[in-house]
Amino acid sequence: MLLGVNIDHVATLRNARGGVEPEPILAARICQKCGASSITTHLREDRRHIKDSDVELISKNVSTNLNLEMAVTDEMQKIALKIKPHSVCLVPEKRQEVTTEGGLDVAGQLEKITKFVKPLKDAGIEVSLFIDPTKEQVEASAKTGAQFIEMHTGSYSNAYGTENEEIEFLKLKNSAKLAQELGLRVNAGHGLNYENVKRMHEIEGLYELNIGHSIISRAIFVGLEQAVIEMQNLVK
Ligand code: PXP
16 A cells, blocks of 8 residues: 655645745655655645645645645646646535535535546546445545545544444445445555554555645654654555
8 A cells, every 4th residue: 555645734734834844745745755656635625734835846846646625616727737646636616615525415515526527537547536435425536537545544443442343444445345346446545544554455446545634743742753663664
């Protein structure tokens, strides 16, 4: 399994003071040095953490795959086609949310998303859909032409250590199996930490995990390099 590191919260900290540090580009370089398989940044509509200039700087100066998380909007499609990241992950976005609270409703917008995916794929960008682990969303995702899904692990993470853990875990396991049968590659992420990540090994064929908040939080105490290496050791 591979580890993609989401560095959005380096930008959150920077923006808290409106200055230049800590610099996301330096975080991306450290992740590259530690052998992360990708650097993920979510360019939100409100630019609350990562900014356009961060994405440009990282795409031009870091050779590790850039995974751009973005909403299904014309503005974001234009940016992706200009920057040409290695991959994009399409996510739902609500202005008031603290973080991405749930998966993209692919089943409910099949035509719109299928149309949105095509020019990105034609430009050589891998497309992933961030979805809840349900049969309906997996089956719809397979019809869009996207090569990947990223299963939202938020419900599993919240249920970890409670009586609902197994139910949430089985949703991930079954969805991953179905997705692979339908020809999709499967990533996962959201809310994963140094403890609950261990069970991801029980899901066959998972390709990459995208993890941000827990790594950046740990980095405050042990440094980013150490935090990434510790997570790599749990993931690989
Ligand atoms: N994957 C996606 C699609 C996300 O939106 C996020 C959060 O931005 C993550 C993974 C990482 O989640 P976390 O920061 O909880 O590790």
